[in-house]
Amino acid sequence: xxxxxxxxxxxxxxxxxxxxxxRTYRIPYPSDGTDILVRRxxxxxxxxxxxxxxxxxxxxxxxxxxxxxxxxxxxxxxFLPELGQFEERHKANLPAFGKKYGVxxxxxxxxxxxxxxxxxxxxxxxxxxxxxxxxxxYIAGNFEQAAMYFNKISAKWGLPIIIQEFIRGTEVNVxxxxxxxxxxxxxxxxxxxxxxxxxxxxxxxxxxxxxxLELTNHIIRSTRWRGGMELELIKSEKGEFFLIEINxxxxxxxxxxxGAGQNLPEALxxxxxxxxxxxxxxxxxxxxxxxYSFDLITDxxxxxxxxxxxxx
Amino acid sequence: xxxxxxxxxxxxxxxxxPTGGESYSLNEIGLEIFNLIRDRKTADEISSQITSEYxxxxxxxxxxxxxxxxxxxxxxxxxxxx
Numbered sequence: 001x002x003x004x005x006x007x008x009x010x011x012x013x014x015x016x017x018x019x020x021x022x023r024t025y026r027i028p029y030p031s032d033g034t035d036i037l038v039r040r041x042x043x044x045x046x047x048x049x050x051x052x053x054x055x056x057x058x059x060x061x062x063x064x065x066x067x068x069x070x071x072x073x074x075x076x077x078x079f080l081p082e083l084g085q086f087e088e089r090h091k092a093n094l095p096a097f098g099k100k101y102g103v104x105x106x107x108x109x110x111x112x113x114x115x116x117x118x119x120x121x122x123x124x125x126x127x128x129x130x131x132x133x134x135x136x137x138y139i140a141g142n143f144e145q146a147a148m149y150f151n152k153i154s155a156k157w158g159l160p161i162i163i164q165e166f167i168r169g170t171e172v173n174v175x176x177x178x179x180x181x182x183x184x185x186x187x188x189x190x191x192x193x194x195x196x197x198x199x200x201x202x203x204x205x206x207x208x209x210x211x212x213l214e215l216t217n218h219i220i221r222s223t224r225w226r227g228g229m230e231l232e233l234i235k236s237e238k239g240e241f242f243l244i245e246i247n248x249x250x251x252x253x254x255x256x257x258x259g260a261g262q263n264l265p266e267a268l269x270x271x272x273x274x275x276x277x278x279x280x281x282x283x284x285x286x287x288x289x290x291x292y293s294f295d296l297i298t299d300x301x302x303x304x305x306x307x308x309x310x311x312x
Numbered sequence: 313x314x315x316x317x318x319x320x321x322x323x324x325x326x327x328x329x330p331t332g333g334e335s336y337s338l339n340e341i342g343l344e345i346f347n348l349i350r351d352r353k354t355a356d357e358i359s360s361q362i363t364s365e366y367x368x369x370x371x372x373x374x375x376x377x378x379x380x381x382x383x384x385x386x387x388x389x390x391x392x393x394x
Contacts, residue, residue, distance in 0.1 A: 191333035208330035285330040
Protein backbone atom coordinates (compact mmCIF):
# COMPACT_ATOMS: atom_id res chain seq x y z
CA UNK A 1 0.00 0.00 0.00
CA UNK A 2 1.18 3.46 -0.84
CA UNK A 3 0.01 6.68 0.79
CA UNK A 4 -0.08 9.70 -1.47
CA UNK A 5 -0.37 13.07 0.24
CA UNK A 6 -2.23 15.98 -1.34
CA UNK A 7 -1.19 19.37 -0.01
CA UNK A 8 -2.53 22.87 -0.50
CA UNK A 9 0.39 24.62 1.18
CA UNK A 10 4.15 24.04 1.14
CA UNK A 11 4.36 24.16 4.92
CA UNK A 12 1.93 21.37 5.70
CA UNK A 13 4.07 19.11 7.89
CA UNK A 14 2.74 15.81 6.48
CA UNK A 15 4.58 16.56 3.22
CA UNK A 16 7.93 16.06 4.95
CA UNK A 17 6.97 12.95 6.96
CA UNK A 18 8.43 10.38 4.60
CA UNK A 19 7.83 7.55 7.04
CA UNK A 20 4.08 8.19 6.81
CA UNK A 21 3.61 9.48 3.29
CA UNK A 22 5.24 7.93 0.22
CA ARG A 23 4.83 10.93 -2.06
CA THR A 24 3.11 14.30 -1.91
CA TYR A 25 1.61 16.47 -4.63
CA ARG A 26 0.53 20.09 -4.46
CA ILE A 27 -3.08 20.62 -5.48
CA PRO A 28 -4.95 23.86 -6.18
CA TYR A 29 -7.47 25.22 -3.71
CA PRO A 30 -11.12 24.26 -4.30
CA SER A 31 -11.85 27.99 -4.49
CA ASP A 32 -9.80 28.07 -7.74
CA GLY A 33 -12.57 25.95 -9.29
CA THR A 34 -13.63 22.32 -9.02
CA ASP A 35 -12.55 21.63 -12.63
CA ILE A 36 -8.99 22.77 -12.02
CA LEU A 37 -8.79 20.70 -8.83
CA VAL A 38 -10.20 17.58 -10.48
CA ARG A 39 -7.95 17.94 -13.53
CA ARG A 40 -4.92 18.02 -11.24
CA UNK A 41 -6.21 14.99 -9.33
CA UNK A 42 -6.72 12.98 -12.50
CA UNK A 43 -3.21 13.91 -13.57
CA UNK A 44 -1.85 12.63 -10.24
CA UNK A 45 -4.11 9.59 -10.51
CA UNK A 46 -2.51 8.65 -13.84
CA UNK A 47 0.95 8.74 -12.28
CA UNK A 48 0.13 7.04 -8.99
CA UNK A 49 -2.96 4.93 -9.70
CA UNK A 50 -4.98 6.15 -6.74
CA UNK A 51 -7.57 3.63 -5.50
CA UNK A 52 -9.16 5.59 -2.66
CA UNK A 53 -9.29 9.30 -1.98
CA UNK A 54 -10.04 10.76 1.48
CA UNK A 55 -10.93 14.42 1.49
CA UNK A 56 -11.09 15.79 5.01
CA UNK A 57 -11.31 19.56 4.93
CA UNK A 58 -14.80 21.00 5.18
CA UNK A 59 -14.11 23.45 2.37
CA UNK A 60 -13.00 20.75 -0.10
CA UNK A 61 -15.71 18.16 0.51
CA UNK A 62 -18.30 19.57 -1.85
CA UNK A 63 -15.89 19.65 -4.80
CA UNK A 64 -15.03 15.96 -4.33
CA UNK A 65 -18.66 14.95 -3.80
CA UNK A 66 -19.67 16.62 -7.04
CA UNK A 67 -16.83 14.89 -8.88
CA UNK A 68 -17.59 11.40 -7.60
CA UNK A 69 -18.49 9.96 -11.01
CA UNK A 70 -15.60 11.55 -12.88
CA UNK A 71 -13.18 10.23 -10.26
CA UNK A 72 -14.74 6.77 -10.21
CA UNK A 73 -14.34 6.48 -13.99
CA UNK A 74 -10.62 6.82 -13.41
CA UNK A 75 -10.67 4.21 -10.64
CA UNK A 76 -10.50 6.72 -7.79
CA UNK A 77 -13.04 5.71 -5.13
CA UNK A 78 -14.38 7.95 -2.41
CA PHE A 79 -16.82 7.15 0.37
CA LEU A 80 -18.46 10.49 1.02
CA PRO A 81 -22.01 11.49 1.98
CA GLU A 82 -24.49 11.97 -0.86
CA LEU A 83 -24.98 15.59 -1.92
CA GLY A 84 -28.48 15.63 -0.39
CA GLN A 85 -27.17 14.35 2.94
CA PHE A 86 -24.41 16.93 2.84
CA GLU A 87 -26.78 19.79 2.10
CA GLU A 88 -29.52 18.98 4.61
CA ARG A 89 -27.16 18.74 7.58
CA HIS A 90 -25.70 22.22 6.90
CA LYS A 91 -25.67 24.44 9.97
CA ALA A 92 -28.14 26.75 8.27
CA ASN A 93 -30.57 23.83 7.70
CA LEU A 94 -30.22 22.26 11.15
CA PRO A 95 -33.71 23.21 12.48
CA ALA A 96 -35.35 21.57 9.44
CA PHE A 97 -33.05 18.56 9.83
CA GLY A 98 -34.07 18.19 13.50
CA LYS A 99 -37.74 18.33 12.58
CA LYS A 100 -37.46 15.87 9.70
CA TYR A 101 -35.57 13.23 11.69
CA GLY A 102 -37.00 13.83 15.17
CA VAL A 103 -33.74 15.03 16.70
CA UNK A 104 -33.56 17.83 19.30
CA UNK A 105 -31.60 20.78 17.93
CA UNK A 106 -31.20 24.35 19.19
CA UNK A 107 -33.27 27.02 17.48
CA UNK A 108 -31.28 28.60 14.69
CA UNK A 109 -31.44 30.90 11.70
CA UNK A 110 -29.08 31.92 8.90
CA UNK A 111 -28.62 35.66 8.34
CA UNK A 112 -26.91 37.48 5.51
CA UNK A 113 -26.47 41.02 6.82
CA UNK A 114 -26.53 43.14 9.98
CA UNK A 115 -30.14 44.19 9.47
CA UNK A 116 -31.27 40.55 9.28
CA UNK A 117 -29.11 39.79 12.29
CA UNK A 118 -30.81 42.52 14.30
CA UNK A 119 -34.29 41.42 13.26
CA UNK A 120 -33.59 37.75 13.94
CA UNK A 121 -32.09 38.45 17.36
CA UNK A 122 -35.38 39.95 18.52
CA UNK A 123 -36.68 36.36 18.76
CA UNK A 124 -33.72 35.12 20.83
CA UNK A 125 -32.63 35.47 24.43
CA UNK A 126 -28.97 36.24 25.09
CA UNK A 127 -26.52 34.67 25.11
CA UNK A 128 -26.70 33.41 21.53
CA UNK A 129 -24.13 31.52 19.49
CA UNK A 130 -22.87 33.18 16.30
CA UNK A 131 -21.44 30.64 13.87
CA UNK A 132 -19.64 30.63 10.54
CA UNK A 133 -20.73 28.49 7.60
CA UNK A 134 -17.76 26.15 7.95
CA UNK A 135 -15.75 27.21 10.99
CA UNK A 136 -15.76 29.43 14.07
CA UNK A 137 -18.40 29.96 16.73
CA TYR A 138 -18.65 32.65 19.38
CA ILE A 139 -21.03 33.28 22.26
CA ALA A 140 -22.49 36.78 22.20
CA GLY A 141 -24.07 38.35 25.27
CA ASN A 142 -25.65 41.35 23.52
CA PHE A 143 -26.32 42.77 20.07
CA GLU A 144 -23.01 44.68 19.89
CA GLN A 145 -21.03 41.51 20.49
CA ALA A 146 -23.21 39.60 18.01
CA ALA A 147 -22.57 42.25 15.34
CA MET A 148 -18.84 42.19 16.05
CA TYR A 149 -18.71 38.40 15.65
CA PHE A 150 -20.91 38.61 12.54
CA ASN A 151 -18.34 40.89 10.90
CA LYS A 152 -15.37 38.90 12.13
CA ILE A 153 -16.66 35.54 10.89
CA SER A 154 -18.16 36.77 7.62
CA ALA A 155 -14.89 38.51 6.69
CA LYS A 156 -13.08 35.21 7.09
CA TRP A 157 -15.53 32.52 5.99
CA GLY A 158 -18.24 34.34 4.04
CA LEU A 159 -22.00 34.25 4.37
CA PRO A 160 -24.43 33.24 5.70
CA ILE A 161 -23.79 33.51 9.41
CA ILE A 162 -25.89 31.29 11.62
CA ILE A 163 -27.51 32.42 14.86
CA GLN A 164 -28.09 29.57 17.26
CA GLU A 165 -29.85 29.32 20.61
CA PHE A 166 -27.30 28.79 23.39
CA ILE A 167 -27.85 25.50 25.23
CA ARG A 168 -26.22 25.34 28.64
CA GLY A 169 -24.47 22.05 29.24
CA THR A 170 -21.46 19.94 28.37
CA GLU A 171 -20.25 19.46 24.81
CA VAL A 172 -19.79 15.84 23.83
CA ASN A 173 -18.94 14.34 20.44
CA VAL A 174 -19.33 11.10 18.53
CA UNK A 175 -17.16 9.88 15.68
CA UNK A 176 -19.11 7.47 13.49
CA UNK A 177 -19.14 5.71 10.14
CA UNK A 178 -22.25 4.85 8.14
CA UNK A 179 -22.36 2.33 5.29
CA UNK A 180 -24.88 4.31 3.22
CA UNK A 181 -27.58 1.66 3.76
CA UNK A 182 -28.60 2.77 7.24
CA UNK A 183 -26.09 0.69 9.22
CA UNK A 184 -23.58 2.08 11.70
CA UNK A 185 -20.21 0.48 11.03
CA UNK A 186 -18.61 2.09 14.08
CA UNK A 187 -19.20 4.83 16.64
CA UNK A 188 -17.20 6.12 19.59
CA UNK A 189 -18.43 8.86 21.96
CA UNK A 190 -15.95 11.30 23.47
CA UNK A 191 -15.79 14.33 25.73
CA UNK A 192 -13.15 16.95 25.16
CA UNK A 193 -10.95 17.32 28.23
CA UNK A 194 -8.84 20.17 26.94
CA UNK A 195 -9.63 22.55 24.13
CA UNK A 196 -7.55 25.08 22.24
CA UNK A 197 -8.56 28.73 21.99
CA UNK A 198 -10.26 27.73 18.71
CA UNK A 199 -12.39 25.17 20.55
CA UNK A 200 -10.54 22.21 19.02
CA UNK A 201 -10.00 19.08 21.11
CA UNK A 202 -6.43 18.79 22.36
CA UNK A 203 -7.29 16.00 24.76
CA UNK A 204 -10.37 13.81 25.14
CA UNK A 205 -11.73 10.65 26.70
CA UNK A 206 -14.04 7.91 25.41
CA UNK A 207 -17.40 7.72 27.19
CA UNK A 208 -19.86 4.99 28.08
CA UNK A 209 -23.23 6.55 27.32
CA UNK A 210 -25.63 4.28 25.43
CA UNK A 211 -27.95 7.21 24.71
CA UNK A 212 -25.25 8.86 22.60
CA LEU A 213 -24.91 5.69 20.54
CA GLU A 214 -28.69 5.34 20.19
CA LEU A 215 -28.87 8.90 18.87
CA THR A 216 -26.00 8.22 16.45
CA ASN A 217 -27.63 5.00 15.19
CA HIS A 218 -30.91 6.84 14.76
CA ILE A 219 -29.30 9.59 12.66
CA ILE A 220 -27.33 7.14 10.51
CA ARG A 221 -30.34 4.86 10.05
CA SER A 222 -32.81 7.59 9.17
CA THR A 223 -30.48 9.55 6.86
CA ARG A 224 -28.78 6.40 5.47
CA TRP A 225 -25.54 8.23 6.08
CA ARG A 226 -22.64 7.35 3.83
CA GLY A 227 -19.10 7.85 5.13
CA GLY A 228 -17.52 9.32 8.22
CA MET A 229 -19.14 11.88 10.47
CA GLU A 230 -18.63 13.76 13.69
CA LEU A 231 -21.67 14.62 15.77
CA GLU A 232 -21.36 17.64 18.02
CA LEU A 233 -23.85 17.40 20.86
CA ILE A 234 -24.67 19.38 23.98
CA LYS A 235 -25.77 17.38 26.98
CA SER A 236 -28.00 19.76 28.91
CA GLU A 237 -28.04 19.98 32.69
CA LYS A 238 -31.19 17.82 32.63
CA GLY A 239 -29.33 15.16 30.66
CA GLU A 240 -31.03 15.80 27.29
CA PHE A 241 -28.98 15.75 24.12
CA PHE A 242 -29.13 18.51 21.53
CA LEU A 243 -27.50 18.10 18.15
CA ILE A 244 -25.56 21.25 17.34
CA GLU A 245 -23.68 20.13 14.26
CA ILE A 246 -22.92 17.21 11.95
CA ASN A 247 -19.49 17.41 10.38
CA UNK A 248 -19.60 15.26 7.23
CA UNK A 249 -16.11 13.85 7.60
CA UNK A 250 -13.86 12.04 10.01
CA UNK A 251 -12.60 14.44 12.73
CA UNK A 252 -8.96 15.08 13.60
CA UNK A 253 -9.30 13.04 16.81
CA UNK A 254 -10.03 9.83 14.85
CA UNK A 255 -6.99 8.14 16.36
CA UNK A 256 -8.80 8.00 19.72
CA UNK A 257 -11.37 5.67 18.12
CA UNK A 258 -8.53 3.52 16.76
CA GLY A 259 -6.92 3.48 20.23
CA ALA A 260 -10.24 2.44 21.75
CA GLY A 261 -10.57 -0.52 19.39
CA GLN A 262 -12.38 0.79 16.31
CA ASN A 263 -10.11 1.27 13.32
CA LEU A 264 -12.56 3.47 11.45
CA PRO A 265 -10.10 4.64 8.75
CA GLU A 266 -9.43 1.00 7.82
CA ALA A 267 -13.18 0.32 7.73
CA LEU A 268 -13.61 3.40 5.53
CA UNK A 269 -11.01 2.09 3.05
CA UNK A 270 -12.85 -1.24 2.88
CA UNK A 271 -16.20 0.47 2.35
CA UNK A 272 -14.72 2.62 -0.41
CA UNK A 273 -13.31 -0.45 -2.14
CA UNK A 274 -16.56 -2.39 -1.77
CA UNK A 275 -15.04 -4.95 0.61
CA UNK A 276 -17.55 -6.36 3.09
CA UNK A 277 -17.13 -4.70 6.48
CA UNK A 278 -18.53 -6.03 9.74
CA UNK A 279 -19.77 -3.37 12.18
CA UNK A 280 -17.75 -2.79 15.33
CA UNK A 281 -19.76 -3.78 18.39
CA UNK A 282 -17.60 -2.43 21.21
CA UNK A 283 -14.81 -0.07 22.19
CA UNK A 284 -12.82 0.61 25.36
CA UNK A 285 -14.30 3.21 27.65
CA UNK A 286 -12.09 5.65 29.54
CA UNK A 287 -9.36 5.82 26.87
CA UNK A 288 -7.69 9.21 26.59
CA UNK A 289 -5.87 10.99 23.83
CA UNK A 290 -3.51 13.86 24.50
CA UNK A 291 -2.29 15.65 21.39
CA TYR A 292 1.22 17.01 21.10
CA SER A 293 2.97 19.11 18.52
CA PHE A 294 6.44 18.48 17.21
CA ASP A 295 9.15 20.45 15.46
CA LEU A 296 9.89 18.67 12.21
CA ILE A 297 13.38 19.33 10.86
CA THR A 298 13.87 19.29 7.12
CA ASP A 299 16.16 20.79 4.50
CA UNK A 300 15.41 23.72 2.23
CA UNK A 301 15.93 21.40 -0.77
CA UNK A 302 12.81 19.46 0.23
CA UNK A 303 10.82 22.66 0.44
CA UNK A 304 12.28 23.70 -2.90
CA UNK A 305 11.21 20.49 -4.67
CA UNK A 306 7.62 20.89 -3.59
CA UNK A 307 7.53 24.61 -4.30
CA UNK A 308 9.13 24.38 -7.74
CA UNK A 309 7.81 21.06 -9.07
CA UNK A 310 4.62 20.62 -7.04
CA UNK A 311 5.68 17.20 -5.83
CA UNK A 312 7.96 15.55 -3.32
CA UNK B 313 -29.86 4.63 46.91
CA UNK B 314 -27.78 2.91 44.29
CA UNK B 315 -24.54 3.90 42.63
CA UNK B 316 -24.44 3.94 38.85
CA UNK B 317 -23.35 0.55 37.61
CA UNK B 318 -20.61 1.61 35.24
CA UNK B 319 -18.61 3.65 37.76
CA UNK B 320 -15.08 2.37 38.19
CA UNK B 321 -13.14 2.91 41.39
CA UNK B 322 -9.61 1.73 42.02
CA UNK B 323 -8.00 0.67 45.30
CA UNK B 324 -6.26 4.04 45.44
CA UNK B 325 -9.62 5.82 45.53
CA UNK B 326 -9.51 7.07 41.93
CA UNK B 327 -13.10 7.16 40.70
CA UNK B 328 -14.06 7.36 37.03
CA UNK B 329 -17.56 8.00 35.70
CA PRO B 330 -17.48 6.83 32.07
CA THR B 331 -20.89 8.34 31.28
CA GLY B 332 -19.68 11.89 31.59
CA GLY B 333 -15.93 11.24 31.47
CA GLU B 334 -15.30 12.91 34.85
CA SER B 335 -12.84 11.57 37.40
CA TYR B 336 -12.63 12.20 41.16
CA SER B 337 -10.38 11.20 44.01
CA LEU B 338 -11.64 9.72 47.25
CA ASN B 339 -9.61 9.68 50.45
CA GLU B 340 -9.28 6.52 52.48
CA ILE B 341 -12.47 6.98 54.49
CA GLY B 342 -14.37 8.23 51.45
CA LEU B 343 -13.40 5.06 49.61
CA GLU B 344 -14.51 2.91 52.55
CA ILE B 345 -17.92 4.59 52.66
CA PHE B 346 -18.22 4.44 48.88
CA ASN B 347 -17.61 0.69 48.94
CA LEU B 348 -20.21 0.25 51.69
CA ILE B 349 -22.76 2.13 49.59
CA ARG B 350 -21.80 -0.01 46.60
CA ASP B 351 -22.42 -3.12 48.77
CA ARG B 352 -25.98 -1.77 49.25
CA LYS B 353 -25.57 -1.13 53.00
CA THR B 354 -28.17 1.18 54.52
CA ALA B 355 -27.26 4.55 56.06
CA ASP B 356 -27.79 3.01 59.51
CA GLU B 357 -25.52 0.07 58.80
CA ILE B 358 -22.81 2.34 57.42
CA SER B 359 -23.10 4.64 60.40
CA SER B 360 -22.81 1.71 62.84
CA GLN B 361 -19.79 0.29 61.08
CA ILE B 362 -17.86 3.57 60.82
CA THR B 363 -18.63 4.78 64.35
CA SER B 364 -17.50 1.43 65.76
CA GLU B 365 -14.32 1.53 63.74
CA TYR B 366 -13.37 5.20 64.25
CA UNK B 367 -13.56 7.65 67.11
CA UNK B 368 -16.52 9.67 65.84
CA UNK B 369 -19.95 10.37 67.34
CA UNK B 370 -22.92 9.00 65.39
CA UNK B 371 -24.52 12.47 64.95
CA UNK B 372 -21.28 13.95 63.65
CA UNK B 373 -20.72 11.08 61.25
CA UNK B 374 -24.23 11.26 59.83
CA UNK B 375 -23.83 14.94 59.05
CA UNK B 376 -20.68 14.15 57.05
CA UNK B 377 -22.29 11.09 55.50
CA UNK B 378 -25.27 13.00 54.11
CA UNK B 379 -22.91 15.68 52.83
CA UNK B 380 -20.98 12.96 51.03
CA UNK B 381 -24.15 11.46 49.55
CA UNK B 382 -25.23 14.95 48.47
CA UNK B 383 -21.97 15.28 46.62
CA UNK B 384 -22.45 11.91 44.86
CA UNK B 385 -25.90 13.08 43.81
CA UNK B 386 -24.60 16.46 42.61
CA UNK B 387 -22.00 14.74 40.47
CA UNK B 388 -24.70 12.42 39.07
CA UNK B 389 -23.04 9.28 40.34
CA UNK B 390 -26.28 7.78 41.67
CA UNK B 391 -28.63 5.61 39.61
CA UNK B 392 -31.89 7.10 38.30
CA UNK B 393 -30.98 10.56 39.38
CA UNK B 394 -29.24 11.81 36.28
